[in-house]
Structure formats: structure tokens, C-alpha cells
Amino acid sequence: xxxxxxxxxxxxxxxxxxxxxxxxxxxxxxxxxxxxxxxxxxxxxxxxxxxxxxxxxxxxxxxxxxxxxxxxxxxxxxxxxxxxxxxxxxxxxxxxxxxxxxxxxxxxxxxxxxxxxxxxxxxxxxxxxxxxxxxxxxxxxxxxxxxxxxxxxxxxxxxxxxxxxxxxxxxxxxxxxxxxxxxxxxxxxxxxxxxxxxxxxxxxxxxxxxxxxxx
Amino acid sequence: xxxxxxxxxxxxxxxxxxxxxxxxxxxxxxxxxxxxxxxxxxxxxxxxxxxxxxxxxxxxxxxxxxxxxxxxxxxxxxxxxxxxxxxxxxxxxxxxxxxxxxxxxxxxxxxxxxxxxxxxxxxxxxxxxxxxxxxxxxxxxxxxxxxxxxxxxxxxxxxxxxxxxxxxxxxxxxxxxxxxxxxxxxxxxxxxxxxxxxxxxxxxxxxxxxxxxxxxxxxxxxxxxxxxxxxxxxxxxxxxxxxxxxxxxxxxxxxxxxxxxxxxxxxxxxxxxxxxxxxxxxxxxxxxxxxxxxxxxxxxxxxxx
Ligand code: B1M
Numbered sequence: 001x002x003x004x005x006x007x008x009x010x011x012x013x014x015x016x017x018x019x020x021x022x023x024x025x026x027x028x029x030x031x032x033x034x035x036x037x038x039x040x041x042x043x044x045x046x047x048x049x050x051x052x053x054x055x056x057x058x059x060x061x062x063x064x065x066x067x068x069x070x071x072x073x074x075x076x077x078x079x080x081x082x083x084x085x086x087x088x089x090x091x092x093x094x095x096x097x098x099x100x101x102x103x104x105x106x107x108x109x110x111x112x113x114x115x116x117x118x119x120x121x122x123x124x125x126x127x128x129x130x131x132x133x134x135x136x137x138x139x140x141x142x143x144x145x146x147x148x149x150x151x152x153x154x155x156x157x158x159x160x161x162x163x164x165x166x167x168x169x170x171x172x173x174x175x176x177x178x179x180x181x182x183x184x185x186x187x188x189x190x191x192x193x194x195x196x197x198x199x200x201x202x203x204x205x206x207x208x209x210x211x212x213x214x215x
Numbered sequence: 216x217x218x219x220x221x222x223x224x225x226x227x228x229x230x231x232x233x234x235x236x237x238x239x240x241x242x243x244x245x246x247x248x249x250x251x252x253x254x255x256x257x258x259x260x261x262x263x264x265x266x267x268x269x270x271x272x273x274x275x276x277x278x279x280x281x282x283x284x285x286x287x288x289x290x291x292x293x294x295x296x297x298x299x300x301x302x303x304x305x306x307x308x309x310x311x312x313x314x315x316x317x318x319x320x321x322x323x324x325x326x327x328x329x330x331x332x333x334x335x336x337x338x339x340x341x342x343x344x345x346x347x348x349x350x351x352x353x354x355x356x357x358x359x360x361x362x363x364x365x366x367x368x369x370x371x372x373x374x375x376x377x378x379x380x381x382x383x384x385x386x387x388x389x390x391x392x393x394x395x396x397x398x399x400x401x402x403x404x405x406x407x408x409x410x411x412x413x414x415x416x417x418x419x420x421x422x423x424x425x426x427x428x429x430x431x432x433x434x435x436x437x438x439x440x441x442x443x444x445x446x447x448x449x450x451x452x453x454x455x456x457x458x459x460x461x462x463x464x465x466x467x468x469x470x471x472x473x474x475x476x477x478x479x480x481x482x483x484x485x486x487x488x489x490x491x492x493x494x495x496x497x498x499x500x501x502x503x504x505x506x507x508x509x510x511x512x513x514x515x516x517x518x519x520x
Contacts, residue, residue, distance in 0.1 A: 018354070062398040064350040071351070104298060107346065107396065129298065154467045155499045184467060 015048030018068035020075035037080035049118035098126030100159035105152035240265030255316030277332035284342035302345035335389025336409035395430030461491035474509035
């Protein structure tokens with residue numbers, strides 16, 4: 001059992017060390033040794049990416065490091081994910097994310113997206129400069145549990161409120177939780193526009209989603 | 216009248232310039248930005264309109280961040296404002312001649328120092344490659360990243376020569392080199408040297424220089440201070456620096472705050488021994504002109520007393 005545990009920890013470390021090739025190799029070896037794909041995901045890949053998020057919060061990692069670590073995470077995730085899908089009947093909670101209209105700052109959103117996906121959610125990324133109509137269309141079609149909107153500019157914050165108003169108008173608001181984030185956003189703003197929550201960073205966003213989707 | 220140089224030379228406490236750019240000037244002049252963005256004469260016209268309206272102590276010719284990237288083949292959309300659509304992939308569309316034309320006109324018309332904004336080679340390289348790919352390349356394939364930065368630097372040295380020929384002062388914007396995005400080590404290894412090269416060209420010509428980096432700059436200040444730029448435009452001016460700082464009023468306050476809020480931030484900022492009293496970044500397009508006038512009016516009042 002000692003040997004297996006060691007491999008698991010090596011996978012976690014390979015993600016933290018941003019090594020995509022090694023992560024994929026180790027995941028394949030672990031699968032050959034009979035480890036369950038779900039365990040590899042839950043006990044190695046996700047904890048690895050979580051630690052990366054913490055390193056970023058502590059400013060020990062910067063954006064390039066997080067992007068490379070997420071490549072390593074996906075190198076493993078893309079191997080285990082199809083295996084888990086084929087075995088599991090459980091549906092993952094769906095989250096839609098995007099940067100609001102007029103705003104092209106997507107570095108932060110991309111980090112939030114990776115950590116949400118790394119925490120076991122099914123995420124759909126609408127990208128940046130997303131119009132209110134596109135948000136509404138995606139929510140109508142995909143019926144996610146959570147809509148996550150990001151904005152880095154004071155001038156584009158208004159579009160978050162616009163999307164929420166449109167959800168209310170279309171009688172879709174009760175079926176979805178809306179969370180907001182980005183540098184100029186705060187708790188008070190989130191409350192004022194009628195969002196269900198605000199997260200300061202990517203780690204908080206994951207915690208918030210977990211909290212509001214329970215029950 | 217030049218109120219900027221005396222501050223740089225430590226002969227004066229402060230000068231005033233909220234970072235009013237072409238987009239806001241076009242907005243208050245009721246002209247479509249997309250028409251201005253490709254026409255040097257119109258650029259000069261709207262900037263002159265802005266200057267006449269506000270009477271600040273310098274003029275910044277900043278149109279959008281993508282002049283050089285577009286010239287090198289990045290697709291850009293102008294409506295309603297400039298948006299970078301992707302990495303280098305098409306035939307270049309060169310607006311540098313329009314910028315130079317605008318600079319020439321403004322040098323004639325305006326009696327305060329004119330600064331033309333150019334991109335730092337690090338940020339320009341990120342546009343050419345695509346942000347995500349570039350940031351990853353810095354760690355994964357540093358040789359390739361350096362080669363792209365070198366191409367960007369090559370373009371910028373030629374563009375800079377032409378601008379210096381006109382007699383303009385230069386502001387270098389390098390927002391992607393912010394410590395909000397990259398580590399101080401990456402800054403040192405990739406962004407520092409190209410800035411140094413450009414700044415030495417500016418110094419040799421006897422022109423004034425500024426650097427603008429937004430977000431977190433605290434860990435970069437020791438390096439920025441050795442670059443020898445005249446002005447450092449940063450978000451948090453309470454950080455200690457040996458270079459003359461520029462900033463003081465946050466862009467959210469100028470956009471959403473009252474004149475009293477603006478005044479509070481200005482009073483705090485003026486505790487600095489020397490300062491170009493300014494905004495932390497570009498004045499947002501839709502900013503109420505009364506807020507900008509209040510900022511400048513109060514600065515003039517403060518000087519008179
Ligand atoms: C839904 O739930 C959630 C939960 C948490 C969420 C979330 C969603 N979304 C984010 N979070 C949170 O988690 C993330 C990870 O922990 C965090 O994400 P962040 O995005 O905050 O953090 C990232 C990991 C790193 N941070 C960043 O990437 C932003 C850094 C700064 C320096 C910045 C950059 C790099 C850029 N910029 Co610009 N830029 C600035 C920024 C300065 C600053 N103080 O933030 C800011 C945002 N920019 C600004 C401006 C004005 C502009 N920029 C522009 C352009 C650019 C670049 C292209 C050069 C580049 C962006 C590249 C890209 N693809 O994203 C222009 C915008 C064009 C447009 N239409 O959008 C332009 C208009 C400048 C111009 N005139 O061209 C300012 C906005 C001012 C304001 N308050 O309105 C700015 C604050 C700078 C300043 N000092 O004023 C959290 O906020």
C-alpha cells in the first residue's frame with residue numbers, strides 16, 4: 001500500500017511542479033496499477049490544483065505558474081475524466097462562467113474556471129466580452145446550477161446587474177444561483193445587484209459555489 | 216508652460232494630469248472613436264479639445280493599447296472602443312504614421328509637454344503571441360519568449376526613433392509586466408532589459424520619459440527605480456520609490472465619486488513631497504467632465520494658496 005500512496009503523492013506533486021508530461025505518465029501508471037480514476041482525481045489531481053490556488057493566493061505562484069500547473073492538471077484530468085464519465089451515473093453540478101460585455105480581462109476568470117473544474121464541477125466557459133444576450137441564451141439552453149460572472153472594470157460592472165435583471169424578467173432567476181467576482185466587485189455590490197454571492201479570489205469562488213449549491 | 220519639468224527637477228511640489236486619453240476626449244467632443252482611431256488629424260483635434268476643456272499640465276497621446284500589435288498583424292476592432300481580437304495572424308494595419316502626424320500637430324498647437332504612449336516590449340509580445348500562450352511560454356520556452364520580446368523591441372526602437380524625431384516625450388505602458396500577473400523574477404528576466412534600452416534612447420534624445428504599470432508594483436519598485444525613468448505612474452503611490460510618482464486618485468473615484476471624494480484622495484496624495492497628481496490609470500470614457508474639472512480646479516486652487 002505504501003508504494004501506491006507514494007504514486008498518489010507524486011501525481012499531486014507533479015501538478016504543483018507544473019509538469020504535464022510527468023502528470024500524464026504517473027496517472028497512466030496509477031491506472032495500470034488498478035487505482036480508481038475517481039480516486040486519482042479526488043486524491044491527487046484536485047488536491048494538487050488546490051495547493052496551486054493557495055500558492056497563488058500567497059503570492060508564491062503568479063499567473064504563468066498557475067497556467068502551467070493547470071496544464072498539468074488537465075493532462076491528468078483528460079485521462080481520468082472519460083473513465084469516470086463512463087462509470088458514473090451521478091450528474092455533476094454545472095457552472096457557466098464568463099467575463100461581462102466590454103471587458104476583455106480574462107486572466108483571472110481563467111484561473112477561477114480551472115479551480116472550479118478542478119473541484120469537480122462541470123464548467124462551461126463563455127469567454128470574455130460576453131453580451132447579456134449570450135449569457136441568457138447559454139443559461140436557457142444549458143440550465144446550469146450556477147452562473148459566475150467576472151468583471152475587472154468599474155465601467156463594465158453594470159452588465160452584471162443587467163444580466164440578473166434579465167434573468168428576473170425571463171422568470172429564470174429562481175432556478176439559478178448567480179455569483180460575481182473581479183477586482184472592483186465586493187460583497188456590498190453583490191448584495192445590491194441581487195447576486196447570491198461574491199468571491200474575492202478563485203479559492204473563495206469554489207467554496208462559495210459549494211456553499212450555495214448544497215441542499 | 217511646462218510645469219512637469221520643475222517637478223522632475225525637484226523645483227516644484229506637483230503638477231496635474233488626470234490620465235485623459237483620446238477615447239474620453241472623443242466622447243466629450245461628440246465624435247465617434249472609430250472615426251478618430253485611424254486618423255492623425257482627428258486624434259490631434261480631439262486631444263486639443265480635451266486640453267482646451269480641462270487645461271491640465273501635460274497631454275498624453277494614448278489612443279489604445281494596440282497600435283503596435285495591429286501594425287504587426289494582430290486583428291483589432293474599433294467599435295465602440297478598440298478591442299484586441301487575437302494574436303498576430305493577419306496582414307498588419309499600421310497606424311503609427313497617424314500617431315506621428317497627430318504628435319506633429321500637437322507639438323505645434325499645445326504649449327504643455329506632449330507625451331506619446333507606446334507599449335513596453337513585454338506587453339507587446341503578449342499581444343503578438345496571445346496572452347495565455349505567452350505567459351506559459353515564459354516558463355516553458357523562455358528562449359522563444361525572449362525571441363518574441365526581441366521582435367517587439369525591434370519594432371519599438373524604430374517606432375520610438377520616429378517619435379523622438381518629432382520631439383515628443385514618451386510614456387511606456389507595460390501593464391502585463393505588473394506583479395499582479397508575473398513574478399518579480401520574470402519581470403527581471405524578461406521585461407526589465409527592453410525597458411532599459413528604450414529609456415536610454417529617450418534619455419539620449421533629451422526627451423522626458425514615464426513608465427505606467429498598473430496593479431501591484433510594490434515588489435518591482437527596486438528594479439523600476441534603477442531604470443532611470445523620469446516618472447513612474449502606478450496604482451498605489453504610497454509605495455516608497457526614489458522615482459517621481461504619478462497617480463493619487465483611483466479610477467473608480469474619478470468615475471463614480473463626488474468632487475469631495477476626489478478632493479480627499481488628492482489631499483492624501485499631496486502629502487508626497489513631489490508628485491504628478493493624476494489618476495491610477497486611464498480616466499474611464501464615460502467619466503463626468505465635472506469630476507475632471509473639479510480635480511483640476513482644486514489643484515489650481517491649492518497651487519494658488
Ligand atoms: C464569478 O466569480 C468570480 C470570483 C472571483 C473572481 C472572478 C469571478 N473574476 C476574478 N476573480 C478573482 O479571482 C481571480 C484569481 O484569484 C482574480 O482575478 P484578477 O483578474 O483580479 O487577477 C488576475 C489573476 C491578474 N490580474 C489581471 O490580469 C489584471 C491586471 C491588470 C494590470 C490589467 C491587465 C493585465 C490588462 N489590461 Co487592464 N489591467 C488592469 C489590472 C490592474 C489591477 N489592479 O487589477 C485593469 C483591470 N485594467 C484597466 C483598464 C482601464 C484597462 N485595461 C485594458 C487592457 C489590459 C491588457 C490587455 C493590457 C491586460 C489584460 C489581458 C487579459 N487578457 O486579461 C484596457 C481594457 C480593454 C477592455 N475593453 O477590456 C483598459 C481600458 C486600458 C486601455 N485604455 O486600454 C483598469 C480598470 C480600471 C477600472 N476600475 O475600471 C485596471 C484596474 C488598471 C488600473 N490601474 O486602473 C480575482 O479578481
